[in-house]
Amino acid sequence: MFQVIGGRSVPAARLLAPRSAVLxxxxxxxxxxxxPVAKSKEGRIKVPPPVDPVEMVVLKERYTExxxxxxxxxxxxxxxxxxxxxxxxxxxQAEERVRQEAEExxxxxxxxxxxxxxxxxxxxxxxxxxxxxxxxxxxEQEQQEFIKEKEREILQLQEEVKNFITVENLDQRIxxxxxxxxxxxxxxxxxxxxxxxxxxx
Amino acid sequence: MPRYELALxxxxxxxxxxxxxxxxxxxxxxxxxxxVRDLENLGERRLPYRMTKHNQRxxxxxxxxVDFYAAPSIxxxxxxxxxxxxxxxxxxxxxxxxxxxxRNCCGPQNVVSKLDDDVLQxxx
Numbered sequence: 001m002f003q004v005i006g007g008r009s010v011p012a013a014r015l016l017a018p019r020s021a022v023l024x025x026x027x028x029x030x031x032x033x034x035x036p037v038a039k040s041k042e043g044r045i046k047v048p049p050p051v052d053p054v055e056m057v058v059l060k061e062r063y064t065e066x067x068x069x070x071x072x073x074x075x076x077x078x079x080x081x082x083x084x085x086x087x088x089x090x091x092x093q094a095e096e097r098v099r100q101e102a103e104e105x106x107x108x109x110x111x112x113x114x115x116x117x118x119x120x121x122x123x124x125x126x127x128x129x130x131x132x133x134x135x136x137x138x139x140e141q142e143q144q145e146f147i148k149e150k151e152r153e154i155l156q157l158q159e160e161v162k163n164f165i166t167v168e169n170l171d172q173r174i175x176x177x178x179x180x181x182x183x184x185x186x187x188x189x190x191x192x193x194x195x196x197x198x199x200x201x
Numbered sequence: 202m203p204r205y206e207l208a209l210x211x212x213x214x215x216x217x218x219x220x221x222x223x224x225x226x227x228x229x230x231x232x233x234x235x236x237v238r239d240l241e242n243l244g245e246r247r248l249p250y251r252m253t254k255h256n257q258r259x260x261x262x263x264x265x266x267v268d269f270y271a272a273p274s275i276x277x278x279x280x281x282x283x284x285x286x287x288x289x290x291x292x293x294x295x296x297x298x299x300x301x302x303x304r305n306c307c308g309p310q311n312v313v314s315k316l317d318d319d320v321l322q323x324x325x
Contacts, residue, residue, distance in 0.1 A: 160238070163238075163239070164236060164237065164238050164239075165227065165237040165238070165239070165240060167231065170224060170227060170228070171220075171224070173240055174220050174223045174224060174227075174240065175220070177223075177240045177241060177242040177265070178216060178219065178220060178223075178242055180242065181242045181243060181244035181245075182241050182242060182243055182244075183243070183244065184243070200244055200246055
């Protein structure tokens with residue numbers, strides 16, 4: 001039999017036959033447990049909703065059948081999924097497949113490593129050779145540059161020696177120097193214009 | 202031999218006396234084994250501040266620039282000699298800068314670098 005839902009009538013009606021889309025819970029409303037019953041509800045006897053026995057029996061049978069079928073289907077599907085998963089992990093083919101894959105991987109890696117080694121050896125040797133040659137060339141070039149630089153400096157000095165002051169030149173140079181005062185001062189502005197003529201105090 | 206520059210300030214004197222002082226100085230230098238390269242006169246001008254030397258107050262002097270090659274060992278003796286010379290107001294020996302190092306100025310590069318190059322070209 002359907003269980004009679006206890007409580008006042010309004011919440012019960014709302015629960016059993018909700019008119020709105022949302023099922024509202026039983027709420028006490030204004031009055032608490034200890035309040036006296038209202039005058040209009042004095043002789044009220046709660047009566048459960050009428051039930052048709054024939055309909056009830058038929059419904060019950062149908063419902064049991066339906067629920068049985070549904071739960072059986074659900075269990076079947078669950079079992080199928082679990083079985084598939086189990087077979088996938090620890091089936092008869094699974095071990096062999098895993099073994100084959102591992103072996104293939106190993107062989108490929110070994111081949112790859114060998115290729116790498118070969119290539120790297122060749123490259124290393126070549127690179128070392130090239131670097132040595134380049135370093136030697138660089139050093140030679142630098143030496144040449146250095147020598148040329150020194151030669152240039154020597155030549156320049158030899159040219160300048162003619163203008164140096166000696167005991168004979170001394171007087172003449174002193175007279176020359178006293179006659180030509182040199183002024184190194186200059187003025188410059190932000191645009192870069194240079195002015196050499198300055199007032200010497 | 203390293204290259205030095207003597208910035209010499211001589212007392213305000215008549216021309217023959219200045220010549221004599223110069224001859225004396227350069228002669229001493231050459232006696233001590235230096236090789237004098239060049240002698241420049243920067244003119245007779247007012248000193249930046251009054252200098253007292255040998256019990257005399259100087260406000261004007263003649264600036265001379267002597268660059269020479271010398272051994273470093275003679276320098277102290279030479280400076281000593283110059284300090285004792287009455288006509289010399291201030292002797293200063295510096296190392297000669299042949300190559301001016303290029304400074305990296307911060308700021309807008311194009312303006313500053315252009316200025317530097319131009320200045321260097323015109324000053325020579």
